[in-house]
Amino acid sequence: MIAKLKGIVDTLGEDWVIVDVSGVGYLVFCSGRILGRLAVGEAAELHVETHVREDHIHLYGFIDTAERDWFRLLTTVQGVGAKVALGILTALSVDELTQAVAAQDKAMITRAQGVGPKLAGRITSELKDKVGGMVLGAGSAAISAGAEASPGGSASADAVSALVNLGYGRSEALGAVAHASGKLGHEADVAALIRAGLAELGPREHG
Secondary structure, eight states: OOOEEEEEEEEEOSSEEEEEETTEEEEEEOOHHHHTTOOTTSEEEEEEEEEEOSSOEEEEEESSHHHHHHHHHHTTSTTOOHHHHHHHHHHSOHHHHHHHHHTTOHHHHTTSTTOOHHHHHHHHHHHGGGGGGOSTTHHHHHHHHHHHHOTTOOHHHHHHHHHHHTTOOHHHHHHHHHHHHHHHOTTOOHHHHHHHHHHHHOOOOOO
16 A cells, blocks of 8 residues: 655656656656655655546545545545545635535535535535534634633634625634634634634625
8 A cells, every 4th residue: 555655756647656766667647736746856745535436546636645645535425526525625724624624615615616515515515514623723713612612602603704705705814813712812702803804804895
C-alpha cells in the first residue's frame, strides 16, 4: 500500500501528475488546487490514498493529511466517488469545506462541478457530525457544536447570526467568528465577537 510519494514532477495532466521516484513514474490523480502548485521538473511530496480494485490500482495525491482525510470522508457519502471528491477539493479549500459543512451551507458546496443541490444537501447532512473530528476548521466546528449544545444560543452563535443579519454569508460569518473567538478566548461576549468578526471580514460593499 502506497501512503506517500516524494520525487520529481515528470508530467502534468488535466487531473493527474506523474511523479518520478528514483526512475519509477507513478500516476497520481489530484485536485486542481494541488496541480496548480506543481511544476514539471520540480520536487513534489504527496500524501497518497491508494484504491485497489479488481481491474486497476489508482493513486490519489494530497499536499497534507487534512486534505486526504477530507477525501476519505467525502467518499463515504453515497453518490460521491473519487472524481467528485477531487472536484469538491478543487472548488473549496479544506477550511472552506469544513465551514460549509458546519454551517450546512449547501450552496457553497454546489460550486464544485458535478455537485447539485440534492447531493450537496446529502454531504452537509451526513458529514455535519463528523466535522468535529477534522483537524482543520476546528474553530468553526466548535461554534457549530456550541450552538447546538446551547438551545438559548451561545455568544459565538449569536455573533454569527448578527453578522448574517448584516448581510454576510453564513459560512464567512462562521469563519470570522471562529477566528475572533480564537483570538479573544471563550469568555468573549457577543459584542466583542461581532466587532472582531467585522474586523476580520471588512466592510460589506453594496451596489
